[in-house]
Amino acid sequence: MIGEIQILMEEYRTWLRDKTSLRQVRDWVEITTPYLDRHNDYLQIYVKRQNGNYLLTDDGYILDDLQLSGCKIESQNRQMLLKITLNGFGVEQNKERLEVHASPDNFAEKKHNLIQAMLAVNDMFFLAGPTVTSLFLEDVESWLEECEIRYTPRAKFAGKSGFDHLFNFVIPKSRENPERILKVINKPTRDQAQTVAFSWLDTKKTRPADSRAYAILNDTDQQITAQVLDALHTYDIRPVSWSKREEVRLELAA
DSSP states (O other), rough: OOHHHHHHHHHHHHHHHOOOOEEEEETTEEEEEEOOOOTTEEEEEEEEEETTTEEEEEETHHHHHHHTTOOOOOSSSHHHHHHHHHHHOHHHHHHHHEEEEETTHHHHHHHHHHHHHHHHHHHHHOOOOOOOOOOOOHHHHHHHHHHHHEEEEEEEEEEEEOOEEEEEEOOOOOSSOOOOEEEEESSHHHHHHHHHHHHHHHEOOOOOOOOEEEEEEESSOOOOOHHHHHHHHHHTEEEGGGGGGGGGGGHHHH
């Protein structure tokens, strides 16, 4: 089993390296990553030297795009959720820009954290339309509380690679069930599924051997494709469509 997982990890690293490109833009280097946003465009970040270290930024892309799409993040609750999410990845908000500062020693980790923060913010706050008033993450949290499922929110675990990974909820071990780790995906795409899969694959080695991973998928206004489901199943993550959440109520509550 260890050999199989090692092969999967190497395949992921190869995919990440081969699908990343660089371009000089005046004082900045533009990094095009293989991660897709909700428009199916590759996420880009920008890097420049600053006092012997590096400044990495999304140049305001994520928050500007959400605002232009009619998704406002002006309420106190959403501002708090944004701040908590960014803090979980060690990312700062500078006006509309998401930024991190890195040294040569931790550049890879900081780049990873910025990209994960961009994906998390984009996924959490993108709503199907301006009339939608609640966030999917809030809906999942309300359902857990309604079902009296005890949980710890926003748990960050260090993976075997040394990268940190943020999960939305962790349900502690009980006499009946092992630790259960939940990741909420508002807009389930193959790229999002692969990102969650890598997070779990990297984290799984540092968690109890019988820990289980679940992906809660928003299928309210969209269909979950076979590609998404297959990607999650391949890496031992149980996909749970929101419309079928009652199927896992007992195993999460016990």
